[in-house]
Amino acid sequence: MPLVHRLAALLCGITLGGPLLAADIDAQSYGYPLTNPFEATIATTPPELQPKLPADADIDQQDYRVKLRPEREFELPDNFWPVTKMGYSLAEQKGEAPLIFIIAGTGMPYNSSTAEYLKKLFYGAGYHVVQLSSPTSYDFMSAASRYATPGLTGEDADDLYRAMQAVRAQHPHLKVSAFHLTGYSLGALQAAFVSQLDETRRSFNFKRVLLLNPPVNLYTSTSNLDRLVQTQVEGINSTTTFYEMVLAKLTRYFQAKGYVDLNDAMLFDFQRSKEQLSDEQMAMLIGAVFRFSAADIAFTSDLINRRGLITPARYPINDSTSLTPFFKRALQCNFDCYITEQLIPMWRARHDGGSITQMVDQISLYAIEDYLKNSSKIAVMHNADDLILGPGDLGFLRKTLGDRLTVYPFGGHCGNLNYRVNSDAMLEFFRG
Amino acid sequence: MVKPLATTLLLTLLMTSGLTQAQHQTDDDGFKRPLQHLELNPGLDQREFERSTLGALNVYDPLESWNRRVYHFNYRFDQWVFLPIVDGYRYITPTVVQHGVTNFFSNLGDVPNLLNSVLQLKAKRSMETTARLLLNTTIGVAGLWDPASRMGLPKQREDFGQTLGFYGAPAGPYLMLPLLGPSNLRDTGGLVVDFSAKSQVNWLNVAEASNSHPEITLLETVDQRSTVNFRYGQLNSPFEYEKIRYFYNESRKLLIVE
Structure with missing residues (x-):
């Protein structure tokens, strides 16, 4: 009996005296x-x-x-x-x-x-x-x-x-x-x-x-996002790229449906059709979206600060200049690359050194x-x-x-x- | 008596908690590790994203520097002239009237849709578009309402560019058209053919009337701009030109095969 009492007291203590729970x-x-x-x-x-x-x-x-x-x-x-x-x-x-x-x-x-x-x-x-x-x-x-x-x-x-x-x-x-x-x-x-x-x-x-x-x-978070494009996706081979595979699925889906209709409900219907994407394919899609963000960040930051990593410093650019070569270069840069090549060097220069762990703690x-x-x-x-x-x-x-x-x-x-x-x-x- | 009871209780507690963990594979703090079961490339050195995207950037665009100038011109025109007019139109026109105007011009647009469906020998689509035209022109009072869509006959766009593509005509060089936006050589030709077909058929006498009343064409243009959701700059990327180019090409391909 005393054990039960003690247990009960302990339980009460845990629930009442402990920190507030989420x-x-x-x-x-x-x-x-x-x-x-x-x-x-x-x-x-x-x-x-x-x-x-x-x-x-x-x-x-x-x-x-x-x-x-x-x-x-x-x-x-x-x-x-x-x-x-x-x-x-x-x-x-x-x-x-x-x-x-x-x-x-x-x-x-x-x-x-x-x-x-x-x-x-x-x-x-x-x-x-x-x-x-x-x-x-x-x-x-x-x-x-x-x-x-x-x-x-x-x-x-x-x-x-x-x-x-x-x-x-x-x-x-x-x-x-x-x-x-x-x-x-x-x-x-x-x-x-x-x-x-x-x-x-x-x-x-x-x-x-x-x-x-x-x-x-x-x-x-950035490592997770970088990792999403590393999934092994079925249906990709030397002649079919990831986008072609996804677009082919969309095309077959719309052909079966009879007409093209892009709206909110379409995505749910698509995932219930036999063309649905696997987890790996969806992960790749999400990862790709973030890679485009990473490319934009890497390109813009490099250009504004004239770092010369993607766009050569003082390269003449006007309305008619093709940015495709720089897009191609920026696409190779994921978040990790941006952090290593641009963020950490700037942070070190402004804070007299420090390791990546210190920076991660600060941000x-x-x-x-x-x-x-x-x-x-x-x-x-x-x-x-x-x-x-x-x-x-x-x-x-x-x-x-x-x-x-x-x-x-x-x-x-x-x-x-x-x-x-x-x-x-x-x-x-x-x-x- | 008590001790065995307490032990069994403890044991069941442990077992059940073990079971739930096996089912959901959650951490102690409730985290479900959503990436854990993904099949990753072991070296994490796969270049599939790069390969796909670099491939997608290969669009035949010999007039790129001209196209880019036009893209910037359209962007400025849109911001400083076109969209303010559209906003003004939306501000002064009641929503019901706006829908009426949209439906009216959309009904006229079903004429080239029908012609091109017939040219591509798409029997079902031609019948449906014919039914749309008849229903909307009669019950829909000259197209001001769109009862056909409510009866399960959605609008199905077919233009002469799609017809050409259907018979295997290649897209040709990418073109950024002043005011009209992204296109290519084939679709620009298609645009001209559809426009002249529309004025030849002269459905509801609108084509003829707009010769003497240019304000009809203006209204059609403003209506079209207000129904197209696209805004220059909405992709918010320094590489918007490349992205629009890719999306345009892929969406045309999709529309042609479907």
Whole structure:
């Protein structure tokens, strides 16, 4: 008997005195239909399970441009004319309302589909919404980034903060009751750093900050993404490349269907047809998308900083110059190559040496562990099967955030953001 | 009594937790290791992405430097002239009217769709497009509504470029057309043929009327721009020209074989 008592006392002690536990959403009651993380990442949520959103025509919105780095107009080659000013989008409510900033994910512009979705969601709930491009995107790097070498999260957050201040200054008559901040994927990591910066600069005093599927260790995430194009894919041989294989599948699918119709529901139908892609093929597809981002980053950063790794320094470029040779060179560079050839050398030069481990510690969530632990305005939503996480990352989040972390059982990387259960939870967080 | 009970309890606990772990292969912190079961190339030195992409960049484009100039011209024209007009049109026109205008011109466009379906001897598609034309012109009041799509007869585009491709004509050099956007020699020829076919058939007298009323052509152009979702710069990449070129070629190939 005494043993039972002791056991009971121990159990009580564990449950009551221990740290607050993260909210784990149970797989059965969650109801998200795509249990394959690759499918979820590519196709996101079936249309019938998405939340109701306002139509574009019902949103009072406009794209704006603001000049943040006037020197770029003269430094950049002629064919960069569209990206000498930073573009962003503002959706305005009538009268006073809280304002939410949305930071896009890796390589994504402010008007990427996920950012547009979040805009509609928050606008529908009564917020002014400002969408910002990712510091890793071509337009932000050219128009708003001081060093144009994204990846050092602290510096990227600083660039973002200046951009946000410029946005606020461009709309002095906008009535704002409170500022909120969110970001998805890499944008979520940056949002956390922006929030920390705001504690000292105090331009916004963010009331609530929500991180959606952030990388925990940035190097783990980029290595995972680099690895996706290393899958052994069936159907590729000396005469058929990966794209030809995928396009052949699409062609057969449409021929069987009788007509070409590209829409949201098509992807789900395609994955249920006999032409469906295997996990390896989907991984390769996702990896390829990120490789294009990596190529854009490597090329743009090299060109703006005149490093001469991809484009020879002082190579004359105008509207009619073919960039294909440089595209070919940049395509050979994955994230690891960009980090090794451009990011680390710059970081070393500016911080008097240091190892890659030190840099990774500085640019990942580890760097702001104490801030995350003590700042009750920050919450994280993540998925147990997210492709950008590594072993131990969820453990770190659990330990650091406690009950401010929600872990969903499925969704891959950002696939369930537009699932009704998730969107309700997001709105609830900002409302509370 | 108690001790064996506690041990069995502990054992079952251990066993069940072991079982669930075997099923989901999750870590202690709940992480599911989604990449673990992927079959990776052991040396991680596969160059398939590079091979595929470099292959995809091989598009016959002898006029590249001219095309790039036109691409930048179109980009500027779009931003400074075309899109402001389209936005103004959308602002002053009620949504219902916009849909009516779109349907009206789309109905006219079914004439070349039908001709080209017939030229490619696609019996089913020709019948469906004929049915569309008849339904939309009568019940749909001269094409202002599109009842055919609701009855399960979706619009199926066929142009003369596709017909030429169907009979094996090669695409020829890639062309960036001023204002009209990406094309190639074959499809540019097709565009001219379709345009003259449209004015010859003179469906609903629109082609004839627009000779004396250029505002009809203007409305058609603005309507077309407002229904095409593409924006220059939306790929947000320094290599947008190459990407558009690839997508254009592949989508045409897909439309031709289908």
